[in-house]
Amino acid sequence: MLWTDVSYHDMEEINKMQSIPDLESALCSVLRVDLPEPRKGVLLELYVQTVLFCREHSFNKEQTSTLLSIIKSIHEANVETPLNNSEQCFKYCRELLLCHSVRRPPFSISLFNADEVNRVLTYILSNYMKHYKLYKYIFTTQVNLDLSLRYSGMPDIGSPTVEDSSAPGVENETEAEDGTSSETQQASIAAPAGATSELKALIEQQVREQMMLVSGQLDQRIKEKASQQNSALDYSQNSHKAKK
Numbered sequence: 001m002l003w004t005d006v007s008y009h010d011m012e013e014i015n016k017m018q019s020i021p022d023l024e025s026a027l028c029s030v031l032r033v034d035l036p037e038p039r040k041g042v043l044l045e046l047y048v049q050t051v052l053f054c055r056e057h058s059f060n061k062e063q064t065s066t067l068l069s070i071i072k073s074i075h076e077a078n079v080e081t082p083l084n085n086s087e088q089c090f091k092y093c094r095e096l097l098l099c100h101s102v103r104r105p106p107f108s109i110s111l112f113n114a115d116e117v118n119r120v121l122t123y124i125l126s127n128y129m130k131h132y133k134l135y136k137y138i139f140t141t142q143v144n145l146d147l148s149l150r151y152s153g154m155p156d157i158g159s160p161t162v163e164d165s166s167a168p169g170v171e172n173e174t175e176a177e178d179g180t181s182s183e184t185q186q187a188s189i190a191a192p193a194g195a196t197s198e199l200k201a202l203i204e205q206q207v208r209e210q211m212m213l214v215s216g217q218l219d220q221r222i223k224e225k226a227s228q229q230n231s232a233l234d235y236s237q238n239s240h241k242a243k244k
Contacts, residue, residue, distance in 0.1 A: 005072055006030055006065035014051065015061070023048050031072065042138055046071065046128070053123050057116070066111055067120060070096045071128065078132060079139035086132055093124055149203065 006014070010030045017023040027033070027047045033040055050071050054064040070093070077092050078085065101117045103110035112120060128135070 005069045011061040011065050066100055082140040082143050
């Protein structure tokens, strides 16, 4: 069962507020919204609309405070990561509604009946989950991929591969130990620059193709989730109309 963020006394104060500015001020204090703009304004707008929805459907203080806490919890679950976690948010929303629609103490309480659960679910889908990616974009830090390639067996750029024997005070230790000629040493050190460039280009091409593949898969997954969300919203709206 969800621990409510709004007490009974807080709800009495909120119910006294009739104008939108007064309601925003009360919710800002009760829910401790301490964020810079525009995040503060967006979050307060979400809470204000939730209170207005509860008033429109004549929810009591307990139901209103619970729904505010549910919205707050779903939002926090959404913005805890910049990655796509819409499936987890849907599951979390379902679990929270279930905990407050079935009487099974101490695990759940029957606070909303079946019709009210349907209204709440429709509201959450159409007012929060429909704009899921927008909330995530506003409230999460953007992640940028900084790709760095390191090739095995290749010297680091800028680091000398062979000591300069012509520099003062530097001796050619390899030639002294092995007794090889300078021509043999130069021939063994010379690297096929053309082959190295081809290898580097091939690896970079494969990395780009892999990134494009993964990006395409992510885009497809987001489209599928968006389609599922829209289908769920249409189903909820049609069910609500059919009951009327």
